Amino acid sequence: MFDELVDNGAWSPTDSTASATVLVIGDAPEWVATVSSTLESTPEPLTVETEADVDSALERLRADVIDCLLCRVDSFDRTQTALDRSADELRPPPIVCWGTADEPGSVLENGAADVIDPSLADDRARVVARRIRTVAERYRAARSATTYWSIFEHLPDAAVVHDQSGSFLEVNREVSTLLGYDEATLYDLSVDDLETTFDAEALESMVVELEPGESKTVEGRNERADGTEIPVRVSFRRIDDGTGPRVIASLRDLSELKARERDLERSLDLLEQTEEIANAGGWELDVRSDSLRLTDGTRHILGLEADATPTIDDVLMKYHPSDRSRLDEAVSAAIQTGVGFEEMARLETTDGPVRQLRLRGEAYQRNGETVRLRGAIWDVTDWMEAQSELNQREAHLSQAQSVANIGSWSKDLQSDEISWSDEVYAIYGLERDDETIDHQRFLSLVHPEDRQRVDREWERAKRGAPYDVEHRIVTTDNETKWVRQKAELSFADGEPVSAIGVVQDITDRKTYERRLEAQNEHLEILNRIVRHDVRNRMNVIAGYAALLEERSDEPTPLAETIRSVADELVSISERIRTANQLLSDxxxxxxxxxxxxxxxxxxxxxxxxxxxxxxxxxxxxxxxxxxxxxxxxxxxxxxxxxxxxxxxxxxxxxxxxxxxxxxxxxxxxxxxxxxxxxxxxxxxxxxxxxxxxxxxxxxxxxxxxxxxxxxxxxxxxxxxxxxxxxxxxxxxxxxxxxxxxxxxx
Structure with a gap:
């Protein structure tokens, strides 16, 4: 049962930080030096010793504690035979073979603890060192253990031995830690009492179906002593020791792993939703294998089926013919130089208009060689159309502002920074520069006689009053203009935070208003003359005409005509008065x-x-x-x-x-x-x-x-x-x- 536990990988030494001693055997000095320096350069706790041949290695084993032997594959048989001859006098450590074997399985069956591919040494030295250390530590632990219980109790995972029906025969202390039961209680229970995913019949069927020495791993859920359940991964092997089928099993708590899997699922779901919302996707090109991986978002954008396995050339053919060579050159340059790229390209579709895509790629290198390209892709057609429309609107707005002599502005009250449109600069006679427009600079452009009033109106607007003010400005050419300022302020928690406004050059209107006021004043004077002086004088004329008629014994047509004309002029005066009232009221x-x-x-x-x-x-x-x-x-x-x-x-x-x-x-x-x-x-x-x-x-x-x-x-x-x-x-x-x-x- 000791060998079963060791071979199943269920045991590891309790002190994983102690340095393991590795003896490298080889008659090629260059190979020995390369392997030794590679292993010693890793952070794994290894002590590396060397010997030129097997006989020297046996002498070292008799004198020193060696945890692992490392030799080339082609010298494994010779090394193994020499160790077998010395098995009676010493306990040989495990042998790790370095090299490429035609049939690695046969080498392992003949007693090798591991076979390491030499190609791993360049870029995965730590992985190689860790595998060697693992083999060494297993041997060291086995060597230090003298009884089955010393091994069983020191397993890092919960381990149990039970019969075919599931009744516990042996448990280590990790089982009590994992499930919360004391050891005596566990012996009164069976697997069926703890397992909630599979029933007793299913569990027994799993054991019966296994051949002696055959292993199996399943995932289930175990009920703890406090009534809660935890997900577990159970690796078990069937053994026959002459007393009937037995099962040795290790249990590992998957709570943290399942939580990470759920987080990963949520992240993947979030990625899918983000790609869908952003109309974006991701991709990866393995340069060595020339294989291409695409996210669902990228497949959707390119119009590919979910199970399609396109090559980089297949994808390039989907783009507009005028863009293909440029994209191909960008990818090739990124592979050669290790410098990323960003391009715009058109995508041809079979059921709609050409789409506009933005592509970005980053190169990842190892030992100065680009091994993969990773990047993103965005469908920016709608954005570009909206941007084009926005540019047109901005152009139209700018033109309209210029024609109407109206400019727009915005202000951030927190930073006191004011942004002007081009027309505002034109109205004030200023050129765009790097100098910030703030309230004080704005006031410096206001006519001195109007500054106090303008500032007062702005302070009132910050308290919620409307901001609509006409005032004079003085341009850099010392020209005085009249402008009208109107703005709407935005508030948060009762405090003003921003403002959007317009400014209009009303100089011509003011000039016209002053001229109109003067004309109206002149008309009012004339109207008073017509209404008062003409009316009074016509009344005098009419009175004298009537007096002439009264004093004359004969009819006087001349006097009658004078009176008639005077009455008509008075009537005209009244109509002028009425017209004046209609104009005024x-x-x-x-x-x-x-x-x-x-x-x-x-x-x-x-x-x-x-x-x-x-x-x-x-x-x-x-x-x-x-x-x-x-x-x-x-x-x-x-x-x-x-x-x-x-x-x-x-x-x-x-x-x-x-x-x-x-x-x-x-x-x-x-x-x-x-x-x-x-x-x-x-x-x-x-x-x-x-x-x-x-x-x-x-x-x-x-x-x-x-x-x-x-x-x-x-x-x-x-x-x-x-x-x-x-x-x-x-x-x-x-x-x-x-x-x-x-x-x-």
Whole structure:
């Protein structure tokens, strides 16, 4: 049973740090020196001794403690035979063969402890040294152990011996440590009591199926004394010692390994998801074998099946013909120089447009030779399209800012750093440089008389107030400009953190506003003269004309004409006053009843024109959107129809109805007069400029059109010479209010 334990690798010395002594046997000094220096250069605890032949080695074994012999494969038989002859007087250590054997298995069967391929010595010296040390340590432990129990108890893994039914015959102390049971309790249990993955029948079947000396390894779960379960790996061998089948088994706790496997699975899952989200993948090219490994993400990008095994040439053929040679040269250069590469290439697809890929590779070398390339691949088609669109938008924005003379800026309030667009630099007359734009530099460009106000408005904006300020700046050329600054600030936890704003050059607008203000001031003075001085003087003229008529016994046509003209000029003055009010006051649009508007307008004109005949036909419940000036417009139209009517009896027809399809109300005023003169109609059709008013009645129609247009209405004229005129209003329809005022006739 001792040999079974040793051969199964279930035992190792308790002191794994002690140096093992290796005796290298060989008659080739160069080979002996190379092997000795290779083993001694590793960090493994080995002491290397040398002898030129087997006889010298036997003498050394009689005098010194040697844990392992190392010889070439072609001298193994000679060395083994010499050791066998001396087995009675000394216990020979194990032999490790160095070299390539045609049949390594036969060498091991003939007694060699291990066969080491010499090609491993160049780049895996420590692995070779560790294998030799392992063989040496096994022998040293076996040599130091005198009984079966010294071996069994010192196994690093939990070890048990049980019969075919699973009852424990022997257990070492590691079993108690692993499962939490004391030794006496374990002897009362069986494998079936602990194993939760396999039942008793399955366990016994595994043992029966094994041939004597045959081993098997399975993974299961064992229940501990505290009721918890742990994953275990069980390696067991069947032995027959004359008393029936026995099983010796070692148990290893896989909890940490399983945890690492779960972490690995999660990492692989995360990698797959990351590749899918990023539209990316990874690849590795083994330069020596010319084999290519691809991740699932790379296969997806290249359109490869999951089980496909493409070569590097197969992959290159998937790229655009114009890009293949460049990529091939990049890979070849990376292999030759060990310097990585980064390239852009187009990928041809069978079911869609050409895709844009970004490729990156890194070279990994060993002893100055590139052994593999590893890299990543990204499908950047969507990103490049978005970048192209962004570049276009930025170009359009820059052009639009230049055309509109508007620039944009952003500010990080934590760093006090301001970023300007190109147009802002142009407005301020500055060139882009490395100097940071901050609040103080910005204020230095503000006109000295405006700095305090601008800074105050900015501080208010940082407390949540709107930031919209007009101020002057002084450029580097000492030019004064007017700009408008407007910004929105972002806050976090009540504190301002950033701002985005625009700045517009409004110098031309300010110049125009100043000129307009001056013009308005002049017009206001002129208006006061017209309203006050002309009106007063016309009243004086009218008074004197009336006095002349009173003092004359005969009719005085001249005085009557003077008075009539004076009254007309006073009327014109009133219309100018009305126009001035419309210019000055903001129009308030409200719902108005059509019947009440018409009734009030008719009442006004009939007070001074009692000879008027009229007919009113209005649909019920008509309301329009209008202003208080609408009544004045109706009065002007009615008065115009009466005053310029050459019929013996002026007659007016007023109609109103709704046009549901257009959501408007149509109001028409028709008369039996001679019609509106062409020059006055042209004022409304746009064929004549309003500055070309040639008659006082033209001013009236102009005011009517102005009033109607101010409430989004329209006005049209239909006239036939000698057959009357029809003036049609179209007003936006409004919903009736709670109180409807009827038109009484």
């Amino acid at each position: 903001e129009t308030e649009v409200i719902p108005l009843p059509v019947d009440l508007l018409v009734e009030d307008a008719l009442d006004e004109v009939t007070e001074t024109h009692d000879e008027l005949e009229y007919d009113c036909d209005l649909d019920d419940g008509l309301w329009i959107w209008g202003s208080e000036a609408i009544g004045l417009a109706l009065e002007n139209v009615l008065e115009n129809a009466i005053e310029h009517n050459d019929a013996s009896t002026p007659r007016i027809e007023v109609t109103a109805d709704a046009a549901p399809d257009d959501d408007v109300v149509i109001l028409e005023v028709a008369d039996n007069g001679p019609g509106v003169p062409p020059t006055e109609r042209e004022l409304l059709t746009g064929d004549r400029q309003r500055s070309q008013l040639e008659h006082s009645s033209g001013l009236g129609l102009w005011l009517v059109d102005w009033i109607v247009s101010s409430v989004d209405g329209s006005l049209s004229i239909d006239t036939d010479d000698g057959d009357g005129t029809a003036i049609t209003f179209a007003f936006p329809a409004a919903a009736p209010t709670d109180v409807t005022l009827p038109c009484e006739r």
